[in-house]
Amino acid sequence: MAIEILKQEKAITNCIVKNEKGVMCAGHLKEYLTATEELKKQIPAKHSIYRCRRCLALYTMPEQDHLHASKSGSLLAPQKL
Numbered sequence: 573m574a575i576e577i578l579k580q581e582k583a584i585t586n587c588i589v590k591n592e593k594g595v596m597c598a599g600h601l602k603e604y605l606t607a608t609e610e611l612k613k614q615i616p617a618k619h620s621i622y623r624c625r626r627c628l629a630l631y632t633m634p635e636q637d638h639l640h641a642s643k644s645g646s647l648l649a650p651q652k653l
């Protein structure tokens with residue numbers, strides 16, 4: 573079974589998956605650094621995979637520069653979207 577990835581055009585920080593009652597999960601999304609190569613092949617260039625800490629839904633969205641800068645310790649030039 574293929575794993576479903578929710579594609580987002582804009583970066584979001586909280587999960588937007590709704591349950592059967594229509595209630596939004598709103599769990600915190602964390603970059604999914606241990607994604608398999610198989611998963612990484614499914615996402616567009618310059619996108620990262622994020623996973624909801626609550627329901628474990630997977631998202632792909634544009635890389636967030638501010639998160640990157642703190643992670644890698646190197647400064648990246650701001651990009652206009």
Ligand SMILES: [Zn+2]
Pocket residue numbers: 587588589597598599624625626627628629
């Ligand atoms: Zn969620």
